[in-house]
Amino acid sequence: MNLLVAGGAGYVGSAVARRLSTSGHRVVVVDDLSAGHAEAVDGIRGIRLLRADLAAPGLDRALAAAGPVEAVLHFAGKIAVGESFADPEGYRRANVTGSEALLAWARAAGVRRFVFSSSAGVYGTPEKVPVPESAPLRPVSPYGETKVAVEERLAGAAKEWGLGAVALRYFNASGATDGGRHGEDHRPETHLIPRLLAAAASGSAVPIYGTDGPTPDGTCVRDYVHIEDLVEAHVRALDAVRPGEVRAFNVGAGSGASVREVIAAAERVTGRTVRTKDEPPRRGDPPSLVADISLAARELAWKPTRGLEEILASAWSWHRGRPGGYSGRRG
Ligand SMILES: NC(=O)c1ccc[n+]([C@@H]2O[C@H](COP(=O)([O-])OP(=O)(O)OC[C@H]3O[C@@H](n4cnc5c(N)ncnc54)[C@H](O)[C@@H]3O)[C@@H](O)[C@H]2O)c1
Numbered sequence: 001m002n003l004l005v006a007g008g009a010g011y012v013g014s015a016v017a018r019r020l021s022t023s024g025h026r027v028v029v030v031d032d033l034s035a036g037h038a039e040a041v042d043g044i045r046g047i048r049l050l051r052a053d054l055a056a057p058g059l060d061r062a063l064a065a066a067g068p069v070e071a072v073l074h075f076a077g078k079i080a081v082g083e084s085f086a087d088p089e090g091y092r093r094a095n096v097t098g099s100e101a102l103l104a105w106a107r108a109a110g111v112r113r114f115v116f117s118s119s120a121g122v123y124g125t126p127e128k129v130p131v132p133e134s135a136p137l138r139p140v141s142p143y144g145e146t147k148v149a150v151e152e153r154l155a156g157a158a159k160e161w162g163l164g165a166v167a168l169r170y171f172n173a174s175g176a177t178d179g180g181r182h183g184e185d186h187r188p189e190t191h192l193i194p195r196l197l198a199a200a201a202s203g204s205a206v207p208i209y210g211t212d213g214p215t216p217d218g219t220c221v222r223d224y225v226h227i228e229d230l231v232e233a234h235v236r237a238l239d240a241v242r243p244g245e246v247r248a249f250n251v252g253a254g255s256g257a258s259v260r261e262v263i264a265a266a267e268r269v270t271g272r273t274v275r276t277k278d279e280p281p282r283r284g285d286p287p288s289l290v291a292d293i294s295l296a297a298r299e300l301a302w303k304p305t306r307g308l309e310e311i312l313a314s315a316w317s318w319h320r321g322r323p324g325g326y327s328g329r330r331g
Contacts, residue, residue, distance in 0.1 A: 004069045004111075005029045006054060006102055007076030008047075009036030012117065012173050015182040015227050016073060016234045021046035023235070028066040030054070031076065034094075037326035040182060054098030059105055071113035071238060072106050074099065077146070080190045081121065081284045084143035095146035096153075103157050113241045114165040115234060116154060118248065119147045120223070120289050122169060129256075130223075130292035133169070133248050141284035154246045164241040171223035171252030171291045173230050175311035176318035182227065183318030185325035193224070193312065196263060197319045200272040208259050210281030214288075219259035220281075221288040223252035226306035226314070236300040252291025253304050262308065269312040 008017040008029030014036070021027045021044060029041055032053040041047050052062035054076055077095040078084070084091040099116075106114065121144030122137045139145045150167075157163040174193045176183035184194045192206075199206040212218045233251045240247065257265070263274050296302045 001070045002026045002068050003028070004063070004066055004072045006072065006074045007031055007036065007117070008073075009033055009038055009040050009049065010075055011182065011184050011186065012170070012227065012230060013073070013075035014040035015177050015231050016075070017041060017047055018044050018177075018181065019231045019235065028069070030063065030066070035078070035186065037185065039326045054102050055093050059101045060108070063105055063109075069109055069111055071115070071241075072102065072111055073115045073234060073238070074102060075117045077117075079143070079186070081141045081143045082190060082282055084141050084146075085283055088142035091142050091146050095143075096149045099150045100153060103153060103163075106163070107157065107161050112162065112164055112243060113238065114154065114163055115237045115241070116150060116165060116167045118151055118167040118169045119144065120169055120171045120250070120252070120291065122147050122151065123289070125286035126289070129288045130254065130290045131250070132292040133250055133295055140286065143284070151246065151248065158244050158246050162244045164243040165246045166237040166241055167246060167248040168233055168237055168251045169248060170230065171225055171250070171289065173227055174224045174315060175226045175228070175306070176314040177227055177231070178314075180314075180318050180321055183315065183322065187325075192222070192259060192262060193266075193315050194319070196266050196274055197270070197312075197316055200266060200270045200274050201319060201323065203275065205275040205277040206263070207277050207279040209279050209285060210287075211278045213281065215258055217258050217260045220285060221256040221258045221290065223254070223256050223290040224262070224308055224311055225252050225304055226311050229304040229306055233296065233300065233302050236302050240300055247299070249296040249300060250291035250293055251296060252293055253307070254291055254293040256288060256290035257308055265308050266312050269309060270316050
């Protein structure tokens, strides 16, 4: 198939783009490189990179070079919950306006299949954990609101012009791909695992945001899913698209680990002591967010195959192999 991968120079998008190209698909990545790394896809056979901002005027012109496209996988957007409170307009522009422009282009280009990177952030602070897809969508951050808005736009497109879409609601994507080609290198990095591994390597302290919440040890409980399992979910999602429907699936491990448990596991994996620093809870951070993954198991025949220690071991090996991140210039 001819595929357009929006945001495919980023962490998850580049890993998915590579898997799809090695399975024989022709992949065009469109990315503005605001947060991604050209190096993440450079030199991979079957992948071409176009540099463009989805939310800027002239997207049609930029994507004319993509050639015919049968399906779109859409990863592009801003991803930091905390930053979204400071810049809600920037988040709406990048995430909602950008998605609307991509959908308008897809409609005109005759694309009928779409896979979107949604987020556990759509649930806000769920009443029930593990949270099923049927839970109310009540985001507690501007970031989460943008994900709900895009899922709504997909539902509109399904109804109006028969688009078939799958929204994958990721929990915490983590780890590095097998062979270490793709790893997590966000700038600034707000995700726990890369931050604590950097702290393990440098001896600096990693902040723990919130230590007396309503969880067994007082720290936030999250669900960490290995990047290779997440990649596999995309391959299955692409096959599971049904014309005129939007299907949403949680993609997580189906079990949670507290910040202190992740730190203890990281100390075991790295053989180093991780220094910590207690900080107040962050806005928009629910105490506990764990996926109910039974729907994906049933409908996509997907289930995670790797646990937290494998996530940490792959991320540690990636970090040691590239101490400066992509281009050796980690921020
Ligand atoms: N990483 C996670 O744990 C996680 C969890 C839930 C949801 N998600 C979602 O998955 C997607 C990918 O996340 P990631 O961790 O790979 O993030 P990332 O920042 O590494 O990748 C996002 C990519 O989108 C590009 N981009 C941003 N705005 C753009 C625009 N206007 N036009 C073109 N390109 C643009 C960036 O340059 C970057 O390459 C995001 O939509 C994110 O919200 C990620």
